[in-house]
Amino acid sequence: MGGAERRRIVAGVSGSLSNLAALHVAADEARRTGAELLAVLAWEPPGGELAHRRSVFPSPMADLRHDAGERLLAALRTAFGDTGPGVPFQGVVARGAAGRALVETADRADDFLVIGAGCRGRVRRALFPSVARYCVAHAACPVLAVPPSPLESELASVHRRVSLRLPLDARELTDGRS
Incomplete structure (x- = not known):
């Protein structure tokens, strides 16, 4: 690949309010450091991979991936409008659980992973694993968990x-x- 690779700021994208705040923090960090912003939206088939494989009439994977791409574009438009984040960026649609997809994308030691910590009550914590906690435990790079407003x-x-x-x-x- 000739030349030094640009540092990357990897940001998880879900479209939630806390996540949009984290996306702005990531864009600000990319601007401040001259890094490239990678906006990553992770997706899985409805009900998960196993349910999708066992489904009688599973949705085509191409349609599911396209829908994920549309959600990514909508979240980026919501966060930055039509002008974009104002820094070099790529949108990444990654198949898999959010935590794992983010950690696998932010795989360089000089990457910087920014995620929204989100609001978590007892019930939500019991039913859904924390993406932020997974990323902090498994990432090979620094992680910034942006608290909710x-x-x-x-x-x-x-x-x-x-x-x-x-x-x-x-x-x-x-x-x-x-």
């Missing part, structure tokens, strides 16, 4: 109140200022 939990609270049709005082949204 406090606004994310406030937004979730408002969403719950609205969906349950509970009263909502708009002053609560502005820290009680009138």
Whole structure:
């Protein structure tokens, strides 16, 4: 490959609010260091690989991969608009569990992996393994887990109140200022 390879900032992409914040942190780090940004969206067939293989009418893998690519593009548009992140970047659609796909992509010692830590309650922690924890335990490069914004939990609270049709005082949204 002639010449030195550019340092890479690898960012996991899922489209969640905390993940979009992590994507911005990754783009800022790429800008600051002159690195290339790799935005990685991991995907698996619905229900997992085993369920897909045993399905009577499995969805074609090409369609599933295409859908994952569309989700990646949508997340990048949500994060950066039509102008993009403002740094050299590649979108990567990786088949497999998110933690493993991210660790396998960020496989160089000089890579820097940025992931959203996300909000995790007891039930969620019990049902779904932590991608951040997996990456920290298995990555061969430094990992930055970006904590969720406090606004994310406030937004979730408002969403719950609205969906349950509970009263909502708009002053609560502005820290009680009138």
